[in-house]
Amino acid sequence: MFSQTILATVAALLVATHVLSSPTPLTDTSASKRTGPTFTGKATYYFQSGVAGACGQVNPDTALIGAMNAAQYPGTCGESVVVTNTQNGKFVTIRIEDLCPGCAANSLDLSVAGFGAIGAEADGVLPIVWHTV
Numbered sequence: 001m002f003s004q005t006i007l008a009t010v011a012a013l014l015v016a017t018h019v020l021s022s023p024t025p026l027t028d029t030s031a032s033k034r035t036g037p038t039f040t041g042k043a044t045y046y047f048q049s050g051v052a053g054a055c056g057q058v059n060p061d062t063a064l065i066g067a068m069n070a071a072q073y074p075g076t077c078g079e080s081v082v083v084t085n086t087q088n089g090k091f092v093t094i095r096i097e098d099l100c101p102g103c104a105a106n107s108l109d110l111s112v113a114g115f116g117a118i119g120a121e122a123d124g125v126l127p128i129v130w131h132t133v
Contacts, residue, residue: 021061026034026060037131041069041106043126044085046098062116067098083108083130085118092117093133 014129019112052058055077059065066083068076076096084091100109108130112121119126 038131039106043128065097066094067100069103071105090118
């Protein structure tokens with residue numbers, strides 16, 4: 001009986017140690033770093049295809065970048081933006097490297113890598129909120 005109690009105690013300690021040492025889920029802690037308001041819009045995606053964006057940089061399709069809508073584009077080249085898919089809560093930080101003349105105000109066109117970080121390409125368009133950091 002004594003050995004069963006010790007065995008149960010040791011097992012409980014091992015489980016507790018594992019739970020306490022397990023990594024915590026990734027959460028968006030960027031709220032305290034915001035430099036601007038939060039916008040609600042839509043996200044689409046594009047392929048860079050080795051061509052320079054409106055900001056002058058050539059980026060691979062694997063880069064976490066995006067294109068800003070024309071209404072909000074001036075002065076945004078190089079800004080970091082946290083984009084959150086409001087349907088699933090996934091978020092990604094991208095850098096503005098292009099202009100999206102066809103995007104509605106408050107909407108972004110993400111690189112295929114940026115879009116894939118928060119949703120599936122098959123979705124085509126995602127509901128988002130975003131802010132600069």
